[in-house]
Amino acid sequence: MNPGGLPLRRGLISIKDLTKEQIEAVLSESAKMLNACQCGADVNYLDNKIMATLFFEPSTRTRLSFESAMQRLGGGVIGFADPSSSSSMKGESLADTVRIVSSYSDIIVLRHPMEGAASEASASSLVPVINAGDGTGEHPTQALLDLFTIKMEKGRLGKLKVAVVGDLKNGRTVHSLAYALALFGNQILFIAPKKLQVPDEVLSGLSRRYSGMVEKSESLESALDADVIYMTRMQKERFASPDEYGLFANYYSINRKFLSRANDEVILMHPLPRVGEISPEVDGMKNSVYFKQAAYGVPVRMAILNMIIGQQSGIV
């Protein structure tokens, strides 16, 4: 679909816009950023640059890690954090808002409840736009930090059996992750209740291109021999009613007992926040890497910001 790959310089709307080589370049730059931070090296690559965070939907985690990344790089931040502040733009089109804010900043990070918002924003922006989640659409920097976590914690990104668990019907960010995992030659096991299983078109799209590497299951038991277990939250807001949510809220849950039966080297991931999917009793186990995963959000976003608007990275 995207054989040559868009230059990252134009922003980041979908993980599918990136080639395998571009993803590898992001992961490699992320490792350098991580290392620089740990050494206390000077990384003021974005001095005097301004990032605008336009969050039409609250998302503290993503916003704070982006703002930390930008400031670690010496840049400044403007923006708003929740829908109520954006009400001040009442009556104004997203295109106008983005066009104007793009004249105040060097890069825009957009979170919006409407699928396709990032792509629309990008069309009217004077500066690159990073999609930080558009409704049930894409969230490419999350996918990249997930891949980075796997690479760092498993030592490689490929030939792994990855179990993805939870609401795989509504959680489309999971579809992007699945796409990238398949791209790197991993085996993917989709574990979900029947009603929340990954849509057929996603599954058939993946199996056509990566034959034999995709399976589905209803049972967490099938994850026992996985190299990576990626848990996700049942998102209350995506269900038709509280009752329906109640049916699935704690459908899958990982505790110490489960892990004792699992592959000893398995890593346990979660985009967080968790509700009941992972018991705090396993937080201290070597398999539990979800907090590290969250922490990797900063170096990965530093790498992305610098590759898009930095002077010193002609890499991609």
Next chain:
Amino acid sequence: MNPGGLPLRRGLISIKDLTKEQIEAVLSESAKMLNACQCGADVNYLDNKIMATLFFEPSTRTRLSFESAMQRLGGGVIGFADPSSSSSMKGESLADTVRIVSSYSDIIVLRHPMEGAASEASASSLVPVINAGDGTGEHPTQALLDLFTIKMEKGRLGKLKVAVVGDLKNGRTVHSLAYALALFGNQILFIAPKKLQVPDEVLSGLSRRYSGMVEKSESLESALDADVIYMTRMQKERFASPDEYGLFANYYSINRKFLSRANDEVILMHPLPRVGEISPEVDGMKNSVYFKQAAYGVPVRMAILNMIIGQQSGIV
């Protein structure tokens, strides 16, 4: 009224506090800032300085451009963005709030729903105060960026026919702009529905001082030969009822057809956000400068901040 002009060092409450020479100095500094930004020159003039943005009323556009300006200059920003955060000061007088925050910062940018708030704040502040809009009162940095836009886009500021269109009764920021336009020897045409026409005292004040340069009209047709058309939004919140607002909401609207009949060199301005006053179909025309106008907000506010609290600008 203000023959000598207050030193800008004491803050900026009303455009009427500035002499013609001071306004010219601001515009000249703004051009330097614009140029410095475009060249990527180092403009860290306000390193270690802190600007407090106290927004008792949301105003994303003004706030973000001020915060961008301050950070482009190397300074830091503290503050709050909307009325709900300021509720934490419940029971506290504006004077106390401003007095305290002025001891945390080097300059205060205040937005407040009450007319006269900026002046009151200035009296209790230890640092200069910039009025970023006080209710139906003044908004001097908007007037200055409007003047800067005219100068940049028309090549001069004077001997122009400027049509100001919309709700000229309630929109008092327009009165400040009119005052400044008259000061620079422009001809002003006020276009509004009868019920929303510019108040007689404003009109007679201007005609007394600048005879023959002020006219009024109900019809947008009279703007066809103008050099500048300045559209404004009918502000819902200023009308007595939704019905009354409905009567005037789309009273005037500019589209491609209208522009094809207008002065070929006319520039079309708008403080934004627009609702229906300007059709997006004209966005790409050379006459449409409203997005440039918004963008000029940053260099103009950089100039103002630096002239008030910078070390290197003994100009005014």
Next chain:
Amino acid sequence: MNPGGLPLRRGLISIKDLTKEQIEAVLSESAKMLNACQCGADVNYLDNKIMATLFFEPSTRTRLSFESAMQRLGGGVIGFADPSSSSSMKGESLADTVRIVSSYSDIIVLRHPMEGAASEASASSLVPVINAGDGTGEHPTQALLDLFTIKMEKGRLGKLKVAVVGDLKNGRTVHSLAYALALFGNQILFIAPKKLQVPDEVLSGLSRRYSGMVEKSESLESALDADVIYMTRMQKERFASPDEYGLFANYYSINRKFLSRANDEVILMHPLPRVGEISPEVDGMKNSVYFKQAAYGVPVRMAILNMIIGQQSGIV
């Protein structure tokens, strides 16, 4: 209770975690910071460091002075300002939120409605935590800036008669201040309506350790010969009903007439915001130091931040 004193490097949860020597070190560093700011000296000690302000309860004053302090030191700030933004973390435990944000930042400043929240946060944080108020619990940086104010304005910290006035039952931050005042050998006079007097266990705790130095009274008259009068606000939200609040709202109030009868050298303090406890008519009197007290919040918090995460302060 804490003979050796915890190293400040681990954060600041309670004033009681600090020894007298450590408190003196903080005050001495604060004086250096104040001096550096007044001289315009370069104090970029925290370049590239990030402070996270997690305010689960609005508190503009404390938040803004922390953010000013951090930026004066060259550092960056991330965070949220009010409960509504934190609702985005719905369903997530405080421990998880803090753990994650601690991987984005170098220090966390936490405000939370629940007593004990700061201590709980500290247990799950990877970086030091500063308690910026936990419900009716502690607010140690307020106590430190209060002590700093007394030292600066009275020239010493000890052998003073300090009258603490207001709601001494619910305002536990006052208990921390009382503890520190006693530690430095001051005489404390608690002035409150009977129903709002300091709890017996606090009083007996203090009198056991510092015999004869603690008294209580119902009348403001007993403060006439004090060296320091520390007024506090009756906090509406701590009363059972508006009626009960009404009974005490303006129980004590200081005006020009009262001050004319008081010790000529008395200093009048208040953590602010004030409602009716101090009449604005005394603002200009030399005794009124409450605005200075608020201003001292910045150098004191600069000192604390630098002592906890700076490179250059191995002092404590």
